[in-house]
Amino acid sequence: MALLEVENLQTHFRAQDGVNRAVDGVTFHVNAGETVAIVGESGCGKSVTAMSILRLIPEPPGKIAGSIRFNGRDLLKLSDKEMRSIRGNEISMIFQEPMTSLNPVLTVGKQIGETLRLHQGMSAAQAEARAVEMLKLVGIPEPQRRVKEYPHQLSGGMRQRVMIAIALACNPKLLIADEPTTALDVTIQAQILDLMRDLKRTVGAAIVIITHDLGVVAEVAERVIVMYAGRKVEEASVGKLFRTPRHPYTQGLLGSMPKLGSSLTGDETRLQEIPGLVPSLKRKLDGCVFASRCPYTTDLCRAVAPALEEKDDGHVAACHYAPKEAVAA
Amino acid sequence: MSTPILEVNDLKKHFPIRGGFFGGTTGHVYAVDGVSFSIQKGETLSLVGESGCGKSTVGKAILKLFDITAGQVVLDGQRIDDMAYGSLRPMRRRMQVVFQDPFSSLNPRMRVRDILAEPIRNFGLAKDGTDLDRRIAELMDRVRLPRDAVNRWPHEFSGGQRQRICIARALAGEPDLIICDEAVSALDVSVKAQIVNLLQDLQKELGLAMLFISHDLAIVEHMTHRVAVMYLGKIVEVAPKRSLFAAPKHPYTEALLSAVPVPEPGAARERIILKGDVPSPIRPPPGCRFHTRCPYAFDRCRKDEPELRQTEDGHFAACHLHDLPDAQNPLAGARGAAVIAH
Numbered sequence: 001m002a003l004l005e006v007e008n009l010q011t012h013f014r015a016q017d018g019v020n021r022a023v024d025g026v027t028f029h030v031n032a033g034e035t036v037a038i039v040g041e042s043g044c045g046k047s048v049t050a051m052s053i054l055r056l057i058p059e060p061p062g063k064i065a066g067s068i069r070f071n072g073r074d075l076l077k078l079s080d081k082e083m084r085s086i087r088g089n090e091i092s093m094i095f096q097e098p099m100t101s102l103n104p105v106l107t108v109g110k111q112i113g114e115t116l117r118l119h120q121g122m123s124a125a126q127a128e129a130r131a132v133e134m135l136k137l138v139g140i141p142e143p144q145r146r147v148k149e150y151p152h153q154l155s156g157g158m159r160q161r162v163m164i165a166i167a168l169a170c171n172p173k174l175l176i177a178d179e180p181t182t183a184l185d186v187t188i189q190a191q192i193l194d195l196m197r198d199l200k201r202t203v204g205a206a207i208v209i210i211t212h213d214l215g216v217v218a219e220v221a222e223r224v225i226v227m228y229a230g231r232k233v234e235e236a237s238v239g240k241l242f243r244t245p246r247h248p249y250t251q252g253l254l255g256s257m258p259k260l261g262s263s264l265t266g267d268e269t270r271l272q273e274i275p276g277l278v279p280s281l282k283r284k285l286d287g288c289v290f291a292s293r294c295p296y297t298t299d300l301c302r303a304v305a306p307a308l309e310e311k312d313d314g315h316v317a318a319c320h321y322a323p324k325e326a327v328a329a
Numbered sequence: 330m331s332t333p334i335l336e337v338n339d340l341k342k343h344f345p346i347r348g349g350f351f352g353g354t355t356g357h358v359y360a361v362d363g364v365s366f367s368i369q370k371g372e373t374l375s376l377v378g379e380s381g382c383g384k385s386t387v388g389k390a391i392l393k394l395f396d397i398t399a400g401q402v403v404l405d406g407q408r409i410d411d412m413a414y415g416s417l418r419p420m421r422r423r424m425q426v427v428f429q430d431p432f433s434s435l436n437p438r439m440r441v442r443d444i445l446a447e448p449i450r451n452f453g454l455a456k457d458g459t460d461l462d463r464r465i466a467e468l469m470d471r472v473r474l475p476r477d478a479v480n481r482w483p484h485e486f487s488g489g490q491r492q493r494i495c496i497a498r499a500l501a502g503e504p505d506l507i508i509c510d511e512a513v514s515a516l517d518v519s520v521k522a523q524i525v526n527l528l529q530d531l532q533k534e535l536g537l538a539m540l541f542i543s544h545d546l547a548i549v550e551h552m553t554h555r556v557a558v559m560y561l562g563k564i565v566e567v568a569p570k571r572s573l574f575a576a577p578k579h580p581y582t583e584a585l586l587s588a589v590p591v592p593e594p595g596a597a598r599e600r601i602i603l604k605g606d607v608p609s610p611i612r613p614p615p616g617c618r619f620h621t622r623c624p625y626a627f628d629r630c631r632k633d634e635p636e637l638r639q640t641e642d643g644h645f646a647a648c649h650l651h652d653l654p655d656a657q658n659p660l661a662g663a664r665g666a667a668v669i670a671h
Contacts, residue, residue, distance in 0.1 A: 041517040155606040185379035186544065187603045190588035194602055212518065215590030238594045256522035258551035260589050261669040263571045271526055271551065274519035277487055 001072060002029035003206050004053070004174060009066040011045070011052045018282040022048040024230040025066075027308075030174065035200060035207040037221035037238075039214060041253075043278055045230040046210045050176045053208075054093060055083055070174070089119040092167040096179035098159035102151040108135070108162045109147035115169050134165040137202075139195055157188035164195065168203055178210045193219055214257060218242060226250050229278055229289040232308065236315040246317035248294045249274070288318070296321055332406050333367035334505050334538045335391065335424075340364045340400035342383075342390050346611065359610050360386040362562035363400075365637075368506065373532065373539040375549040377585070378559035381607060384542045387559075388508045391540070392426055393417065405505065422452045425499035429511035431491035435483040441494055442479040445469075448501040468497040471534075472527060489520035496527065500535070508540045513548060525552060546589050550574055555643075558582045561618040562610055564637060568644040576663040578646035580623045583660065587668035599667045617649065625650060625659055 011023040023045040030036050038046045051057050052064050055075060068075040070091065075083065087093075092115075095101045103111060112134055113127030122130065128147065135143035138161040151159055160180065167175055177196070181189040197220060200207060209220060217224055217238065224241045226234040226249065234247040245251045255272030276293040279285060287302040288294070294301065298320075306320045341364075343357040361383040368374045376384045390397045393409065402410040409420050425448075428434045435444060445465045455461035469476045472493040483491060492512065499507055509528065513521045525548060532539060543549050549556060550570060557567040558581065566579040577583040587601045603622045608614050614621050620630040627649075635647040648660070655661040 041519060157606055185607075186546070186588045187379060187584060188606070189590070190600070190602050193590065194600075213590065214518075214592040218592045218594040218596070219590045242592060242594050253518055254592065256519050257592055258525070258547045259593075260547045260550060260586070260591050261574060262547075263550050263574050264669075270529075271522035273523045273526060275523075277489075 003032040003034075003071065004030040004208075005067075005069040006049075006053065007067045007069070009049065009052060009064070009068065011048050011057060011062060011064050014061045014063070015282070021230050021281045021284070023052065024281075026227070026230075026232050028225050028232065028235065030206050030208055032173065033200075033204050033206055035209065035220055035222050037217040037224045038208065038210045038227060039212065039217050039224060039253075040227035041212055041278070043229075043281070044227040046227050047178055049227070050093070050178050050208065050210050053176065054087055054091060085119070088115045088167075088172075089170045090172055091174045091176065092170070092172040094160075094163050094167050094175065094177040094180045096182050098156060098163050098183070099151075101163060102159060104151055107148050107150055108154070108165075112147075112162070112166050112169050115166060119170050130169065131165070134169050135162070137168070137199070138162070138165045139191075140165075155188075156184055157191060160184060160188075160192055161195065164192075164199070168199065168205070171203065172205055174208065175205045176208045176210070179212070180209065181216060182211070182213070189216075196220060214242075214253065226253075229285075230281055231289055231318065233290065233319075234315075234317040235308075236312075236317075240312065240315050244312070244315075246311050246315065246322035247290075247319050248296055248322075249290045250317075252293075288320070331370065334370045334372075334405055335540070336367040336401070336403040337387070337391065338365050338401040338403070340387065340390055340402065341398040342386050342395070343398045356611055359562050359613055361390065362613070364559070364562075364564050365400075366557055366564065366567060368538045368540060370505070370538055371532070371536045372555070373541055373553045375541040375543060375553040375556045376559060377543060377546060377549055377556060379544060379585075379607060381561075381610060382559040383562040383610070384559050385510055388426070388510045388540060388542050392421075392424060392508060419452070422448075422502040423504050424506040424508065425502055425504040426508045426510060427492070427495050427499050427512040429515050431488055431495050431515070434495055435491055437483055439483075440479070441481055441483070444483075444494060444498055445479070445501055448498060452502050454501075454503065464501070468501055471500060471531065472497045487520075488516055489523055492516060492524050493527065496524075496531070500531070504537070506538045506540065508542070510542045511544070512541075514543065514545065521548070528552065546585060558585070561607060561613050563618060563647070565619065565648070566644075566646045567637070568646075572641070572644045574669065576660075577668075578640045578644060578651065578660050579619075579648050580625050580650070580660065581619050582646075583668060584622075584624075589669070591669065598669060601668065617647070 007027050009023055009026045013020040040046045053068055109128050109131045112131035116122045116127045116130055132143045132147050135146055140146050140161055181192050221238050224238050225232055228249050234250050245254055252274040274293055279292055288306050291297045291301040300320055306318045308316050308318045311317050311322055311324045340361055342361040343359055345354040346356045348355045364387055378384045391402050397410055401408055404420055445468055449455050449464055466476050474493050513524050541552055553570050555569050556573045557564050560581050566582050584601045584603045605622050608621055616632050617630040617635050620626040629649050635649050637645045637647045639645050640651050650658045650660055
């Protein structure tokens with residue numbers, strides 16, 4: 001049994017002019033200790049998926065349907081109190097903006113200790129000692145001094161390290177990281193990605209990393225889920241996804257990124273464009289969500305939504321025409 | 330060589346910090362501290378660096394959005410940094426800017442037509458109403474937007490389309506130089522490619538010079554002719570693109586290149602992970618500004634500030650390592666291959 005099993009997740013928001021289908025039938029799983037990346041452009045529903053897992057979507061206007069089984073328990077059926085005992089304890093989350101996710105009037109020690117005191121009933125002194133340990137784990141120099149400092153005294157990279165320390169304080173089984181390095185500079189991003197890789201080895205938590213940066217995906221993930229307009233369009237191991245992308249959208253995404261070192265290999269071709277725009281999530285689409293922008297669209301694509309189909313061992317894509325290889329039975 | 334379209338000589342911009350009991354100046358932010366470069370007609374120079382390195386301040390100083398502390402800005406042979414407001418105005422037409430955020434850089438209460446007509450009227454370019462309409466239609470064609478979209482409001486467009494409007498507005502004054510300050514950074518991957526392609530086409534069609542300010546090295550490599558790398562208010566390396574990406578001559582450039590995540594799982598590359606953070610530009614470290622994070626720093630780096638010197642044809646770097654014999658210089662060979670190769 002997988003650690004997390006999301007089945008037919010539908011997160012819809014009621015708006016004045018209709019229903020916004022932010023996430024529309026997404027199914028995936030995460031095994032214990034595995035790193036899965038969810039990748040897609042803004043508005044594809046990747047963050048809403050993450051928020052739905054932790055039930056952080058305000059209801060109403062939001063509405064979550066489907067099932068989210070964590071360790072066999074359906075999170076959507078738990079009471080608010082039971083849910084609170086899971087958040088920050090068994091599943092924790094790192095947000096994009098370390099500046100706005102930390103409380104400016106509490107020391108970082110207090111903020112790390114808060115989860116420990118709440119979930120593990122530690123005393124203030126124990127929690128602080130553990131906070132120092134956590135700061136050391138995430139590579140903050142002079143943790144004894146830093147534990148008494150406020151967020152504004154830390155740089156962006158250090159704040160993100162504090163966020164990671166808070167998230168890992170209770171040894172969660174699953175860590176959800178929503179664009180954890182997007183707000184950071186490249187050299188700091190490299191530090192944080194390095195830290196996340198190290199921590200995965202030492203702590204052993206499963207990680208769901210949500211990002212729009214395919215470079216980050218290639219660096220940290222083992223398995224990748226590509227989302228487009230609220231649906232999963234492709235899923236594969238990281239090697240397969242980058243080597244043989246099956247869905248035209250994934251192919252387009254990879255082609256539209258300039259590669260570092262292009263001037264050395266003489267590979268300075270024009271960037272591939274994906275014409276057009278993401279369809280509105282408010283209209284119910286009959287056909288394929290990518291049909292309006294796809295270079296290979298046929299009448300079938302516009303009429304019938306393609307089902308997710310295994311194209312190769314463990315490689316799933318939702319496309320009528322993506323080539324299929326002999327799947328090992 | 331012909332006169333460059335833009336020349337910047339020893340540009341400095343120090344922002345005073347007010348505070349203390351009497352509200353006096355208690356210090357300075359040395360945002361830009363002695364930057365020199367030039368851009369030829371039709372050339373793209375990229376200014377790269379991390380947040381706070383002063384790259385955007387350089388762009389704004391050139392546009393004279395504020396007064397500079399010291400140095401010179403020369404546009405097509407004429408010094409503009411000390412020009413009076415009135416005589417500067419015709420010069421402003423020749424350099425235009427595209428900012429990062431297409432949502433906040435368009436007035437939500439103006440139709441696209443008025444947004445584009447404003448610079449044309451302002452600089453007196455149109456002879457009459459029909460000429461104005463013709464020019465606006467041309468601009469829409471240039472940025473591949475439908476002509477009939479001129480009657481719509483900015484909020485009716487997507488991010489990428491708005492950035493096209495911003496580009497059209499920048500082109501309205503028929504400039505010689507466009508400054509793109511992180512112009513594609515806020516856009517989604519697929520839309521980014523559209524705008525990058527558009528900028529490249531426009532440059533070819535119109536022979537524009539471009540100062541491309543960005544932190545995204547892969548895009549820079551794709552777009553540019555030459556690259557200048559900034560760190561803490563100074564240029565640490567300037568070189569033609571190929572030379573810089575093949576063999577960076579400054580340890581900071583090398584680390585930057587190696588830090589960029591490449592979309593190639595399992596790529597075999599040497600990783601240089603810099604320790605610590607960028608020091609504060611209020612108290613930049615003595616000697617070489619990079620010595621606090623440099624993996625190769627030695628005694629001299631902590632005392633002497635290195636100057637930008639030519640290491641090979643057209644390739645300049647500010648690093649003491651190049652005074653050492655080649656055998657002791659880790660940057661002597663072609664490093665780019667090791668840090669970015671797949």
